[in-house]
Amino acid sequence: MTMISSLIRFGRRQLHTIISREIIKPSSPTPSHLRTHNLSLLDQITTNTFIPMVVFYTNTDVKMFELKNSLSQTLTKYYPFAGRHAKIAPSYVDCNDDGVEFVEASIGSTLLDFFKHSQHEDLDQFFPYGRIWNKNRSSHDLQSDGVIPLAVQVSHFECGGVALALSFSHRIADGSSLIRFFYDWAKMTRFGSSEQKQEFPIDPQFIPFQNINLNFDGISLAVSNDCITRSFTFPNSKINDLKNKVKSMTIESRQPIMNPTRLEVLTWLLCKCSMAAATKNNSGSSKPSGIGLVANLRSKMMNPLPENAIGNFSFMEILTMDEDEMKAESFVGELKKQKMQVHGLTNIEDAFGRLQEMGLETNVEEMRRKYEETYICTSLCRYPTYEINFGWGNPVKVTIGGNLKKNSVIFIDAPNDDGIEALVCLGKQDMAVIQTDPELLKFC
Secondary structure, eight states, X not given: OEEOOOEEEEXXXXXXXXXXXXXXXXXXXXXXXXXXXXXXXXXXHSBSOEEEEEEEESSOOXXXXXXXXXXXXXXXXXXXXXXXXESSSOOEEEOOOOOEEEEEEEESSOHHHHHHHOOGGGGGGGSGGGOBBTBOOOHHHHTOSEEOOEEEEEEEOTTXXXXXXXXXXXXXXXXXXXXXXXXXXXXXXXXXXXXXXXXXXXXXXXXXXXXOOOOOOOBOOOOOXXXXXXXXXXXXXXXXXXXXXXXXXXXXXXXXXXXXXXXXXXXXXXXXXXXXXXHHTTOGXXXXXXXEEEEEOTTTSSSOOOTTBOSOOEEEEEEEOOGGGGSHHHHHHHHHHHHHHHXXXXXXXXXXXXXXXXXXXXXXXXXXXXXXXXEEEEEOXXXXXXXXXXXXXXXXXXXXXXXXXXXXXXXXXXXXXXXXXXXXXXXXXXXXXXXXXXXXXXXX
């Protein structure tokens, strides 16, 4: 363990001190027959990024030894997370038990002050080595051809509150898998303090795949200093108002949609307002012309995968949209049509077959172009984010850090199960417009 005495100031408000850094390894070695975890086609084509999630707790009694010990035990089940994969075009994970990075830090404020005065970018300080989406300041990764998939940081506030953050390689798994790991680690921590210490209460499923090397670098998120991420929270009552509005609009158009979902109406509202903002700012031909919808395949196929399947099991459909097609009946109707196509997949092999039909190895630039010219919408709702309980009670706040891809939205459950928080990343000029858009603010 290394003690760090230097102080680092983040933004305008917070004082952040690194206390220690170390590597946590699995508590028992990975069996020889599991030492190589082949990445699926979906893993290999996913964005070359780190997913940053942070969970906040008040008045904790954190016992660091127990937290590290339970992490070590959890890694025996999540063995690829403690391995290494290649920086460029990885096709497998070497499950060598080299361990995950673990950082402890202190924050020079109370949790309440942080919530009152911080902006989204102030979350960056909670993530180890600056591993946020496409950013990485880790000296380990910079000096090596291998990538450490998982890094953890525990940050202590002056009031006894804690921010617990994970930064995880998207090449191994998706947001659903990260939440499952977080939930299982918390469960292991609680369970480890009970009398039944010999049992393992967690059982993630790593599905074996044949080794196929696409030699594909993945799609990197474009770095832009012109974008900004802000949070919009839509309470349940306002979402119901919006659903009723959409129903009325579709009835008036004689294309009635009587059962719009929460995410369908919020996706319509945010994409509509974002497109209007881009038009107002004269974005011209640079304005995104499509909507990319990321769907969790696990439960949606005819032969579903288990919900605890770990990996990238999300599929993105891109809808081409212009402003004339942003009417509620057209937009929501098209969303429902796309969902039916996902439900039409037989199994995960069927999904892989569709990817191969796209000609992945010959149309890389076309994929990148579509990705950059599209509003990307992802949902992390209905996962047990607010049940991640380490024995300190349920979290008071769960969110995603860092600047997202420009022109993207991540939906996540709001605290106390009261609605949905939308993390929206837009160009600064477009964000300035939608932050004052009366149609949008009416439902916040």
